[in-house]
Amino acid sequence: MGSEQRGSGEHLLELVDVEAGYGRAALVLRGLTVRVPPASVVCLVGPNGAGKSTVLKVASGMLTPRSGRILVCGKDVTSRRPQQMLEAGLSHVLQGHSVFKEMTVAENVLLGAYTLRDRSEIADRVAYVKELFPVVAERWDALAGALSGGQQKQVEFARSLMVSPKVVLLDEPSMGLDPKATETVFAQVARMRDAGTAVLLVEQNARRALEVADLGCVLDLGRVHISGPASDLLADPQLGELYLGNRRSSTASSKTLKTGSQ
Ligand SMILES: Nc1ncnc2c1ncn2[C@@H]1O[C@H](COP(=O)(O)OP(=O)(O)OP(=O)(O)O)[C@@H](O)[C@H]1O
Structure with missing residues (x-):
């Protein structure tokens, strides 16, 4: 087995x-x-149909890989079902609302805690997400349908954090939002x-997403074409x-970019 196939344990x-x-x-x-x-x-990032959303579906157990491995903190979780992936620490916020x-x-937020039994843990997580997303605290008793699209997306984020995930998988969180709401979501x-x-993010709004990201991977035809620091x-x-x-760009910094996987 080559080093590429072994889990390092250093990654979530x-x-x-x-x-x-x-x-x-x-x-x-x-x-x-x-x-x-x-x-x-x-x-x-990458063109339509490159397989970006499919990566998230594989990571959350919605789609079983035909080969290869999925590791969480170095532990092999390949082919586990969605609930087991959630328990392993991977929480998926689907595309759309x-x-x-x-x-x-x-x-809505408490639905994210359906696997938790400990009431004090649930209370702690509620306090945590209310602090992280003020709109969730402010509109706690409101009907979710009365919130704007960007506010509803934050409710989805809060729900996904109830299980204390290691990685949140976000599929196109800015889809359908106006520029102001998009900024809030990023x-x-x-x-x-x-x-x-940690967040694994798929976005059509590639430029804005890379401005927020630490690392980027350009997918093409189901492979990582280029990866490196997002900047x-x-x-x-x-x-x-x-x-x-871009129509044209001034600086080239390809030296830290890698062809292929990270
Ligand atoms: N449920 C499905 N059944 C069959 N084919 C699918 C399904 N979902 C996606 N595909 C196909 O898999 C390929 C990759 O789709 P995927 O949604 O992962 O791409 P993407 O990079 O996220 O694209 P986009 O930017 O358009 O959302 C496409 O050819 C798509 O038609």
């Missing part, structure tokens, strides 16, 4: 040489390796990271033109 989450697809259709992920270090935001609009903010992603929860991806003129909508 590792997907190593993962191949995955849907049913009998062709593979979507073709030997992909992505690693999430502690207290970091790792952003996956998943709040229950006819329920209160409190009820600021909250940074706050989650700063408060100690270097942002500064790379070729990547800027191909993936970030």
Whole structure:
């Protein structure tokens, strides 16, 4: 087994040489390796259909890989079911809006605690998410449907944090939001990271997401095409033109970018 296939234990989450697809259709992920270090935001960018959301589905157990390994803190959790992945420390915030609009903010957030039995632990987590997301505290008893799209997204973040995950998997959190709400959501992603929860982030808004991220991976055709510090991806003129909508760019800093996996 090569070093690429062994878990280092230094990362919270590792997907190593993962191949995955849907049913009998062709593979979507073709030997992909992505690693999430502690207290970091790792952003996956790339063209439509590259397999970004599929990476998150594999990590949360919604899709079983055909080969490769998934490790959480060095422990092999490959092929576990969604609830077991949640228990291992991986919490998935799906694309689109998943709040229950006819329920209160409190009820929505507490749904994230359904696996917890200890009342004092639940109370501690409620206090934690209320502090992290002030709007959750302010609108605790309101119907979730009465909140704006950006506020509802923060309710989803709060729900995902109730189980004290090691890594939150965020799929397109800015989708459908106006620019102001998008800014709030990205600021909250940074706050989650700063408060100690690592984030694996998929975003169409690649430039803004890389500004928040520590590391970036450019996916293409189910593999990591380039990876490195997010600031270097942002500064790379070729990547800027191909993936970030730059017309032209001034600085090239490709020396810290790696072709392939992190
Ligand atoms: N449930 C599914 N069943 C069959 N094929 C699927 C399913 N979900 C995704 N795919 C296919 O897998 C490929 C990768 O999709 P995925 O959603 O992971 O890409 P993506 O990089 O997140 O794209 P986008 O930026 O458009 O969201 C696409 O060809 C897509 O059609």
